[in-house]
Amino acid sequence: MADITARRNAASDAALAIDRVSHRFGDLHVLADVSLRVDRGELVCLVGPSGCGKTTLLRLAAGLEDVQAGSISIAGHRVAGEGAALSAEARGIGFVFQDYALFPHLDVATNVAFGLAGRDLPSRARRVAEMLRQVGMPDHGSAFPHELSGGQQQRVALARALAPEPRLLLLDEPFSGLDVRLRERIRDDTLHVLKRSGAATLMVTHDPEEAMFMADRLIVLNKGRIEQDGPPEEIYARPASAFVATMFGQANEARGQVRGGRVDTPFGPVVAPAGVGEATCVQVLVRPEALRLMDAGDDPRCPAKVIAARLLGRSSWVHLCLGPDASEPSGALELEGGHRHVHARVPGRFLPPEGSILNVEIDPSQVFIFPAGDTR
Ligand SMILES: Nc1ncnc2c1ncn2[C@@H]1O[C@H](COP(=O)(O)OP(=O)(O)O)[C@@H](O)[C@H]1O
Numbered sequence: 001m002a003d004i005t006a007r008r009n010a011a012s013d014a015a016l017a018i019d020r021v022s023h024r025f026g027d028l029h030v031l032a033d034v035s036l037r038v039d040r041g042e043l044v045c046l047v048g049p050s051g052c053g054k055t056t057l058l059r060l061a062a063g064l065e066d067v068q069a070g071s072i073s074i075a076g077h078r079v080a081g082e083g084a085a086l087s088a089e090a091r092g093i094g095f096v097f098q099d100y101a102l103f104p105h106l107d108v109a110t111n112v113a114f115g116l117a118g119r120d121l122p123s124r125a126r127r128v129a130e131m132l133r134q135v136g137m138p139d140h141g142s143a144f145p146h147e148l149s150g151g152q153q154q155r156v157a158l159a160r161a162l163a164p165e166p167r168l169l170l171l172d173e174p175f176s177g178l179d180v181r182l183r184e185r186i187r188d189d190t191l192h193v194l195k196r197s198g199a200a201t202l203m204v205t206h207d208p209e210e211a212m213f214m215a216d217r218l219i220v221l222n223k224g225r226i227e228q229d230g231p232p233e234e235i236y237a238r239p240a241s242a243f244v245a246t247m248f249g250q251a252n253e254a255r256g257q258v259r260g261g262r263v264d265t266p267f268g269p270v271v272a273p274a275g276v277g278e279a280t281c282v283q284v285l286v287r288p289e290a291l292r293l294m295d296a297g298d299d300p301r302c303p304a305k306v307i308a309a310r311l312l313g314r315s316s317w318v319h320l321c322l323g324p325d326a327s328e329p330s331g332a333l334e335l336e337g338g339h340r341h342v343h344a345r346v347p348g349r350f351l352p353p354e355g356s357i358l359n360v361e362i363d364p365s366q367v368f369i370f371p372a373g374d375t376r
């Protein structure tokens with residue numbers, strides 16, 4: 001009981017608490033019983049594939065969409081659901097949406113000053129200058145949005161959202177309009193600006209690596225349901241489902257059955273996790289980075305023939321064919337379906353010649369076993 005009370009009190013303290021929210025558009029169920037919280041000063045990334053309901057959840061939190069079921073609280077005050085309905089303007093939230101949406105006819109300083117109407121002129125000007133300095137654009141106050149690059153517009157949008165010192169900031173795919181190189185720089189800048197501001201932030205992205213880069217905590221959404229909520233390292237190292245395990249990239253996949261507490265895989269037997277009982281049919285996911293490739297020696301335990309190897313930059317990607325006949329010389333490179341064609345990701349430059357034979361070992365901490373049928 002004490003535990004539950006403690007959690008309730010903590011929830012009422014959260015910068016944002018979404019409690020059992022479900023949402024539908026006509027017959028389309030977009031969100032199913034979603035609960036989450038963002039604490040003060042915390043940067044939480046909501047990550048999931050396109051169409052899974054991320055923007056809808058953000059719009060509900062913002063007050064741009066009416067809550068149909070469940071409730072939403074900001075800083076301990078209910079703002080939507082169960083009779084409450086505080087307007088978007090009254091929620092004290094900053095937003096940055098996908099398209100930045102600066103006012104095109106207003107210069108940068110006036111855009112940033114937009115939410116500061118209640119302050120006197122000198123304090124407004126001070127705050128605008130301070131925000132433009134923070135986002136690295138101190139000299140752009142008199143520029144117009146069309147004179148700025150995409151990255152500069154994004155930074156102005158962030159300055160505008162942060163200027164009124166919101167307790168909560170909602171960001172919807174804020175970097176998606178930027179090309180890859182610029183995106184890396186702008187999200188780095190944004191991370192530091194957000195951390196300095198101390199605002200609680202809920203940021204939506206469909207890019208798991210971007211989420212890992214930004215987040216104190218990740219919430220994985222799939223088909224309108226939360227699959228997992230935790231620190232990035234936990235999501236990566238202890239995925240709760242096959243969906244979460246493969247979110248960071250394609251994994252080598254095999255099927256099997258638990259026998260004697262183990263599952264036979266093409267890489268050899270692996271220990272079944274606690275809670276997956278004897279005789280259960282399972283799906284085994286082996287991350288490409290779990291494969292260790294070594295000299296085959298005389299009697300390799302898990303021989304694999306190199307089909308192709310490519311340098312990707314920071315790592316190398318090796319296509320392999322596994323199996324008892326892998327060590328036999330064969331003229332034709334047959335690319336088999338199923339589990340025998342596997343991929344390894346090796347740090348740095350590792351480009352074994354095509355047709356060479358290697359021995360494969362796997363790092364058990366990067367192997368994930370789920371009951372088969374858990375294909376969410
Ligand atoms: N106003 C709306 N009316 C009808 N369907 C909508 C509306 N907004 C979103 N949807 C649908 O709801 C689902 C979730 O959309 P959205 O929340 O935008 O997903 P995400 O942001 O994760 O890509 C999609 O199938 C989308 O087409």
Ligand SMILES: [Mg+2]
Nearest residue numbers: 054055056172
């Ligand atoms: Mg969206």
